[in-house]
Amino acid sequence: MSRQKRLYWKPSVLSDGRTRHLMGKPPMSDAEPDQRESLPPTAVVFLVFDDGWYVERYGADGSFAGDTWHPSRDEAEHQVAYEFDGTSAVWIEVPPDIRDFGEFTKSLTRGD
DSSP: OOOOOEEEEOOSSOBOTTSOOEESOOOSSTTSOOOOEEOOOBSEEEEEESSSEEEEEEOTTSOEEEEEEESSHHHHHHHHHHHTTTOOOOOEEOOTTOOOHHHHHHHHHHTO
């Protein structure tokens, strides 16, 4: 199924939320060093439907800040509410001509 529904929400402040998003493989044992990299604080959150709901996060500079998959929109919205300490998100349709969430995020954080 193609991406039919795309929504976004811009939190009032940059936030790491209540969760920590990392990139890389986790260590396989306690003796192995953790070499994962922290992703940037979330500036804009997207909900994208594509065989389930993805919560995609982007930093103010447009860089990818992590994603999670959820079987329903309700579960995806609950994840966002958890990460942002119960904040109610007002979701806005992503304009149909937007193809690059990173560039779109930069325009939103600059106030274009």
